[in-house]
Amino acid sequence: MSSDQLTEFAILLGAAMLFVILFRRIGLGAVLGYLIAGATVGPQGLGLVGGGEEKLAFAELGIALLLFLVGLELNPARLWRMKREIFGLGFTQVMACGIALTGFLLSVTGFTWQAVLVLAFPLALSSTAQVLPGLKSSGRINSPFGERAFSILLFQDLSIVPLITLVAVLSRAPADPSAPPGWLLAVYTLAAIVGLVLAGRLLLTPLLRIVGRIGERELFVVVGLFAVLASAGLMHALHLSVALGAFVAGVMLADSPYRHELEADVEPFRSILLGLFFLAVGMVLDVGAVMERPLTVIGLAAGLVAIKTGAIWAVARAFGMAASSCSRRHRKRC
Numbered sequence: 001m002s003s004d005q006l007t008e009f010a011i012l013l014g015a016a017m018l019f020v021i022l023f024r025r026i027g028l029g030a031v032l033g034y035l036i037a038g039a040t041v042g043p044q045g046l047g048l049v050g051g052g053e054e055k056l057a058f059a060e061l062g063i064a065l066l067l068f069l070v071g072l073e074l075n076p077a078r079l080w081r082m083k084r085e086i087f088g089l090g091f092t093q094v095m096a097c098g099i100a101l102t103g104f105l106l107s108v109t110g111f112t113w114q115a116v117l118v119l120a121f122p123l124a125l126s127s128t129a130q131v132l133p134g135l136k137s138s139g140r141i142n143s144p145f146g147e148r149a150f151s152i153l154l155f156q157d158l159s160i161v162p163l164i165t166l167v168a169v170l171s172r173a174p175a176d177p178s179a180p181p182g183w184l185l186a187v188y189t190l191a192a193i194v195g196l197v198l199a200g201r202l203l204l205t206p207l208l209r210i211v212g213r214i215g216e217r218e219l220f221v222v223v224g225l226f227a228v229l230a231s232a233g234l235m236h237a238l239h240l241s242v243a244l245g246a247f248v249a250g251v252m253l254a255d256s257p258y259r260h261e262l263e264a265d266v267e268p269f270r271s272i273l274l275g276l277f278f279l280a281v282g283m284v285l286d287v288g289a290v291m292e293r294p295l296t297v298i299g300l301a302a303g304l305v306a307i308k309t310g311a312i313w314a315v316a317r318a319f320g321m322a323a324s325s326c327s328r329r330h331r332k333r334c
Contacts (some may be wrong), residue, residue, distance in 0.1 A: 008049045012279050015041045026239030031278055038282020045287065059280050062273030064232045064246035065266055068224070070150065071250020072259050079251060085148050086256050089319050090155025096311040097124035108300070123304060125156045148321065157244045158189075188238040193248050196231050200252025208258045217306055220258065221265040227253065228266070 013181035015037040019024040041048040074082075101120035105111065111119070131153060204227055211219040227249045235245030253259060290297050 008051075011041055016275060016279055030275075034275055035285070036284040038279035039285050039287060040282075042283030043287070044283075044285060049283065052280050055276065056280035056284060059273050059277035060242065061228075061232070061277070062270060062277045063243050064228050065270035066274055067243045067247040068228045068250040069263055069266060069270060071252075072248040072254050074150075074251055074254055076254070077249060082147060082151050085102070085151035085319075086155050089148060089315065090152045090159075092318070093152050093312060093315050094121070094124050094156060094159055096119030096315050097308050100307045100311045101304070108303070120259050124308070125159070126153060148316075148319075154247070157241050157247070158233055162186075185239060187243075192234055192240060192245065196234070196245065196248045197252050200227075200249065204253060205256055208253075208256055208262075212258055217261075217265070220261045223260045224266045225269070243278070249302055284319050286292055 017032055019037040019040070020030045022034035023036070024030060038052070038261050039045050042052055043050055098121040101123050102116055105116045105120055106113065109116070131149060135146045135149060204223065208220075208223060211223060231245040231249035232242040235242050253262060270291070
């Protein structure tokens with residue numbers, strides 16, 4: 001690493017500390033602090049740090065580690081009990097938000113219906129990297145509310161495959177010759193999940209027993225990172241969701257007696273890389289494009305938030321969820 005790179009990382013970490021502390025003091029989330037810090041010192045801001053795309057590609061490992069840690073808390077039996085929420089609540093949320101946003105974009109933009117569909121359904125998804133840290137930091141990831149929120153996020157990761165197919169079918173640009181067709185992506189997804197589960201049962205679990213007998217704590221870090229990187233690399237090679245592969249790796253180790261050691265050892269890497277991810281997102285934010293048409297951007301963003309809030313509220317009520325389901329005493333934990 002060169003002296004310039006060391007200087008850039010020092011600037012990034014200094015800006016992150018400043019803005020995260022400031023935003024937490026005024027009651028806003030740490031994620032927003034990271035984003036503003038990256039935008040401030042990045043190429044679109046003060047220009048103190050560059051290479052946002054390269055840093056973003058590397059920092060996406062933080063999302064993979066986050067999903068791995070979430071998977072460690074969900075053993076297969078518990079995941080099977082959540083099937084109604086995943087395929088019922090998750091599917092309904094994606095469809096309801098996608099249809100509502102399609103109508104909104106058709107009415108306020110001059111885009112074709114093909115372009116509107118390609119925009120609306122991805123916008124119906126939520127950021128796993130932003131929602132899950134909030135659930136974990138508040139201790140609600142294992143609550144009924146947290147399980148339902150995670151079920152929706154998991155289905156959204158699974159829905160990436162049909163959405164990629166939709167984009168390829170409706171796109172006017174020539175298809176990427178290296179990308180497989182949508183039906184083959186679905187086959188790859190199922191085969192990769194089955195292969196990762198078998199690898200966890202037949203390879204990783206015996207390997208963890210050997211590490212436990214040796215007593216070398218550092219090897220738990222090596223095994224954990226190997227599981228995440230190998231599963232994420234497999235999914236990436238198959239043009240699938242890297243986060244989904246890391247999650248499956250966590251689920252297949254959720255029944256391991258060494259789950260808590262893995263979680264404690266991987267958590268610091270997750271925290272650092274996830275913070276770097278949000279810094280990099282802020283760095284690649286095109287502030288100039290936002291400032292050119294601020295009212296349009298604010299209006300579309302407000303419409304997006306309002307429509308998704310209304311659609312998710314309606315879906316939640318249809319599935320028996322109500323704001324009064326938590327008592328006043330436990331409202332914050334629910």
